[in-house]
Amino acid sequence: MTYRETLDFLYSIERFGIKLGLERIRAYLDAIDNPQDKYPTVHIAGTNGKGSTAAFIQSILTAAGFKVGLLTSPHLVDFTERMRIGYRNCEENFVVRFVEKNRKLMDDIPVSFFEITTAMAFEYFAEKEVDFAVIEVGMGGRLDATNVITPLVSIITNISLEHTKSLGDTVELIAREKAGIIKPGVPCITASRDRRVRKTLREICKQRNSNLISVHDENQWLVKNLNFKGTNIEAFTRTRKYNNIFVGLPGRHQLENALTALTAIEILRNRDVKITDRAVLAGFRDVKWKGRLQVLSEKPLVLADVAHNTACIEVIRDTIKELAPGKKIITIFGVLSDKDYNHILWDIQKFSQSIILTKPSSERAADPADLEEAAKTLKANFVVIPNVREAFQTALKKADADDIILLTGSHYTVGEVLSELHKT
Secondary structure, X not given: OOHHHHHHHHHHHHOOOOOOOOHHHHHHHHHOOOHHHOOOEEEEXXXXXXXXXXXXXXXXXXXXXXXXXXXXXXXXXOHHHHEEEOOEEOOHHHHHHHHHHHHHXXXXXXXXXXXXXXHHHHHHHHHOOOOEEEEXXXXXOOOOOOOOOOOOEEEEOOOOOOOHHHHXXXXXXXXXXXXXXXXXXXXXXXXXXXXXXXXXXXHHHHHOOOOEEEHHHHOEEEEEEEEOOEEEEEEEOOOOEEEEEEEOOOOOHHHHHHHHHHHHHHHHHHOOOOOOHHHHHHHHHHOOXXXXXXXXXXXXXXXXXXXXXXXXXXXXXXXHHHHOOOOOEEEEEOOEOOOOHXXXXXXHHHXXXXXXXXXXXXXXXXXXXXXXXXXXXXXXXXXXXXXXXXXXXXXXXXXXXXXXXXXXXXXXXXXXHHHHXXXX
16 A cells, blocks of 8 residues: 555545544554553643643653654644654654554454554554653543553643533533543643632542642743743742743743643653753753644744634634734634534634635535624624635735734644645
């Protein structure tokens, strides 16, 4: 099989959708000798920020000299982004080799696309003999395919309403699902400020003899300077002071993710993992995580962010207001149909002078006609350009040098533009 044929096969399985539950993935991993048990892990769940937190932890451990795997989803441009070691994506030939080797097993055990990807990453990290792997949950936690590991530390970044059909329609129910990653005796870190969430997490941690650590109770930070390149801070934990940290992802919201990562790093340091202050500083400075207020150009300022819920959009609004007040904003918006695009559009039209509605190349994408109906009810200034690349080119033509173009709504939307720019 070629790499393209392999991806076509994997994506053909993706059409069958998400299958929550651990029975299939456990049977599958048993059949390939449980690679996930061959290295220590950090496990991260949450509504927003889990990918950035994972990237910070991996970057710091990499700077400390360790070989570190990172499993995240979805990808932006290429499938191999989902599993990387250090800053290098998985090799295409490994993906082909894994599928060819396990094709019959996939027939015998009807695993989902995400389950195959998870097993593939676990096998890849084992084959490469990583020192650590940082594992991001796909959906929820309790029944997510990644929840077959017993990590050194579990992290639940924050919790708000999402995937309510699968996870529950209250933050307490969703918190219970995400808390499924908490293992007996394993410390759990949370950045949530919601008292309902923290109460739920506390109850579950008590049941499992797990120490619950609140990022906001354990740490303080002082912002010294911030711009679209990143933020300079001083950080104070219970045991250390860190001077002149440069957080290489922009926005105040990333500081919470950074301190969540730092809390996990300190737990590892207290377990005699050799991580110096210099490695912490280098890891935060050199972190690589695309699609998070990523600057694609400066005149006009083009920002790409995979925000796909109202909480993320509000963060973008606040960040732009703080770092570039008074600028005209053109927003390109393409979203998946299962997202609450009515409320997202309501928030977008509050700060955007014009909106371009588009549709990423995904069977799950929202129809622009439906987005148009939602936009009409808001009396927003909008146009519909179904092709993402055409929408992006239109925005570039409309924008003056001092304007801001915001590309957002989905990994797929951002990924299409990044893929196009990658070709040029």
